[in-house]
Amino acid sequence: MAVEKSKEKRDRREIVLDAAAIQFARRGYDATTMRDIAKECGILPGSLYYHFESKEEMFLAVHERAINYIVSGALLQINPDADPWTRLCQASEGYLATMLSRSTEASLIITEFPLRRNGKLRAKLIADRERFENVFKDIVAELPLAPGVDRTYWRLALLGMLAWTYIWFNSKGISPKVVAQNLINLLKERTASD
Template sequence: MANVKSRVRENPATKPKADASAKPQGPIGREAVLDAAIHQFSIAGYDGTTMREIASVSGMLVGSIYYYFSSKEQLFLAAHEHAIEHICAAVRKSIDPAADPWTRLTQAAQGYLESMLNDYEYASIIISEFPRRRADELRDVLISHRQRFEDLFADIISEIPLRKGVDRSYFRLAVLGMLAWTYTWYNPKGRDSPRVIAKKMVSMLREANS
């Protein structure tokens, strides 16, 4: 991976906080709260975000948020699930069910990287929040959300003709880890688009298993 340091993305933690007085466009409701929560969580993380900040960005009173969500934890779970479903939808949309498994894996990878690298806030809330740092109940729900996404790849990988002895579980983890790591070094001004990066990565894996 040549010249990685020059392509490292800006650390979200060093980004200035958005103007909390900014008001979103459109109707105020549950979706507006989720969008505001994802925005704030992507900037400051779960621990560094307050309900008051989310309320300010969404244009609602703090008390109004509790009409939809009983706690910050419940709001975070809903925002995390919303972000997961956003990325899952992009992956599903990219896949041609009639294509061969390697082509479908490439398509799934392309949908994933395009969504993750072009929709920063959705990806941030998933990648920067590690389930194992949370209490058991919260952790288990977060892991169940992520499992929906991983299953999209697991289903495809189960049909790929891998070399004898290759552990499909480790192969899946290698694919997902490789794709997720692009979040830390991808540069929008770099030479390759998310689609090209995904295609090259899957091609390398395919050549290694030929």
């Protein structure tokens, strides 16, 4: 019986997180109210506090879940025995495929900037993003780039291009793999060592 209650509580929490993700993606963190989230999941506003102490805590849970999806998507594609360029393409493809299939979560990560926040919220958003960026940081560190290429700027340029794919991507006739390879090649042609 205790296992069923625990599962039911977890399921309700996931329903709340799904509703919160939809509202945060639709309205943004600042404009979303607990009432909006409660209405989205069909419960009374006060019931949300059974699962989360505050809107901030709920947003942190939604954001962390989104980062977890994207990090997992990138990591699952990587063959650790492949060369760095191949691993970078694999990580980028996994990132894009996950992001594009989970557009609600993707919009949260792309539009909610840590610098607009204070305190605990800002620190957690930065930590989540760093965890994601470290997947790419480790691979970019191994790339055979030309001397003088700043690897930080190179990595941030790639991640920026990949992130904004969410805005313009149209799945008709092109795959995340092709997009990832083309974006990487744009940077690779100018910066790879011979």
